[in-house]
Amino acid sequence: MNYSKVNNEWGCDAVEGDHEGGVATTGRKWRHDKPKSLDIKEHRKEMSRLPSPPSEEDNARPPSRALDPVPLTSSIRTTPIHPQLPDIRIPDDAKIPSTHYHPVTCEPLNIAEIQPQLQHLRKEYPSMTAMLKAREDAVKEIKQKLEEKDRKRDEIQKALDKKVKEWDVEYKILSKYQASKS
Structure with a gap:
């Protein structure tokens, strides 16, 4: 059998060799440059850092609540979604047809989506x-x-x-x- 040691581009050692059947076998041994204890210390140091405070721009914008469901008893729900479903209402807006509202969030639907x-x-x-x-x-x-x-x-x-x-x-x-x- 003929074996040779190869270092590939990912930083690992590979051992390649031939044996009687003509089939090449490859065994990999990953090489670590740093001992594991240093990795853990670095990880702990990163975890102990506090997150950066929010910017003024983030504070100026109100939080997005588009995905929150609107209660069925909400005052913005004025128009029944169907004559047989009077309890389920959506906003009434002359600009947007009632079929273009999401029935849960009461947000206008993006027709393109x-x-x-x-x-x-x-x-x-x-x-x-x-x-x-x-x-x-x-x-x-x-x-x-x-x-x-x-x-x-x-x-x-x-x-x-x-x-x-x-x-x-x-x-x-x-x-x-x-x-x-x-």
Whole structure:
């Protein structure tokens, strides 16, 4: 077998060699110039540094809240998104059609960004009747989800009320027991 040591451009030593089958084998041994203890010390030094204070320019700009959901009870929500969904409202602006608002964030949609999705929907629902049917199906699904959410909320509230009553009864019993012991 014939082996030779090669130093490649990534700073590692490689051992190349031939053996009887004519297949070259390569074994790598990475070379570190610094001992690990220095790397850890440098890392600790970097971690102990405080971040730089924010610039005045950062303080002048209000924080972006575009991705935050707007509560359904917010005063900016004025126009129902659909006649069958009166609880879900979006802002009413004469400049922008109601279909161009994001239903959760109430921010105007960037039509250029959603153009691929719109093209996909146009291919999926080529006729106006197909689009209207899909919209009505979506409305039904949303109504079902809202009703389910309300039902679950009511169940949880009932369970909480029941638990509070149980605790009140237990407290009264405990109070009477402690009063009789005294």
